[in-house]
Amino acid sequence: MLQLQFIRENRDEVIDRLAVKNFKAATLVDEIIELDNTRRSAQKELDDILAQSNQLAKEIGNYFKQGESEKAARAKSESIQLKAKAKELEPVLTETIELLNSKLIELPNLPHSSVPKGRTPEDNEIVHSEGTIPQLFDGAVPHWDLASTYQIVDFELGNKVTGAGFPFYRGKGARLQRALINFFLDEAIEAGYLEYQTPLLVNAASGHGTGQLPDKEGQMYFAPEDNLYLIPTAEVPLTNIYRDVILKDTDFPVKNVAYSNCFRREAGSYGKDVRGLNRLHQFDKVEIVQIQHPDKSYATLDEMKEHVAGLLRKLELPFRILRLCGGDMSFTSALTYDFEVFSAAQQRWLEVSSVSNFEDFQANRMKLRFKDKEGKTRLAHTLNGSALALPRIVAALLENNQTEDGIKIPEALQSYTGFKFID
């Protein structure tokens, strides 16, 4: 969430910048400032009452010691009255704070100044394209057909055992998954990231920390018996490691990576978007997270963007990088680059990674801070990116590398798969 003080001091700027995200903030911002004013005066009033009764309590102690029981009794009754007043004020203050917080988390993050205006994916800005789109032979087919021809992904079996969007990977298909996971992890470790294996279920506090709650509640699988959420991405546990943590400024940059299963309900999806591996309820992803000093977070964003580009280059996939427009960005992001690979049989671009700088938006929710050189406590910046999500990479690899005799495995992966060909 945004910092209250910043909102108070930059009301007009907040409203203008949120307009880039097509968010009409004026009413909400004014409500927030008004609520904060109420909060401040209520707090002051309560603090004064408490100060008086603290003072009285000390005096009463002294009176008792000196055996002045009459004075003590008088002070006592005075104190009881103060206490009654405090009892009235307390709920007013708590309610105000709760209301203020609930309004505050409705405000999205401010977009970076380079974010283009726009409403739909068509308004995203292509900042880079690389690789050549392969010309497939006649009779080339989409990956879902390849999956059944070579018996490497079984969607029907997934339907039977679980439901749509939960495929089985089989034989060389399963091996390919494992190869990609190891390849992505090794590349990240090589780039200085520390590997984690995280829990796949998290509590509500963690969901709030990274911003999935409350706005994306319906997107997560939930286990009500235990009040736990299945993670939609390893970003959640990996970033929440630092919830309520104060780092030293020599700790930067914190670079973490985790492979995990990801679970997404994807309510309301339909049609060609969800065919085959294009969109699943359970999928595999390697996620990179960095925590950085505010002055360096944009340089870090570029570094992470280059890391992801390097992976796609090694996999020999044609890709492009988009700078998301205000309307297509997530609630929490200040600047997001999406990576898309071209899947040659479907003839469409598939999103395989999203790399974002959240600046201090998540950090503010999580109370993730650091001590700067002057010893002041400040919010850190958080960033994350997929490096990479597997299903659409697999889709593109299968489609783009198909030949009449089988599917070629890119060279960089061969030492991981142990085979060069799926046939």
Place this chain on the structure above:
RNA sequence: GGAGAGUUGGCAGAGUGGUCGAUUGCGGCGGUCUUGAAAACCGUUGACCCGCAAGGGUCCGGGGGUUCGAAUCCCUCAUUCUCCGCCA
């Protein structure tokens, strides 16, 4: 799942109703001494809210209660350890 014992500042560890936001040690930071370092000695060292400041308030696992007053008493939840049960 059952029984018992814990949860205090970066760490260790005192404190069982009143000048306790908290003794002390270690660690950190600053200084004296030293060519430099170590040792020794001195000082300093939590977070948050309101306030220009002075100052005030909140926080001893979380929440609630008793009391004029709670780290200290009561309830509750979480969590750790030990024993038993169950299981990988």
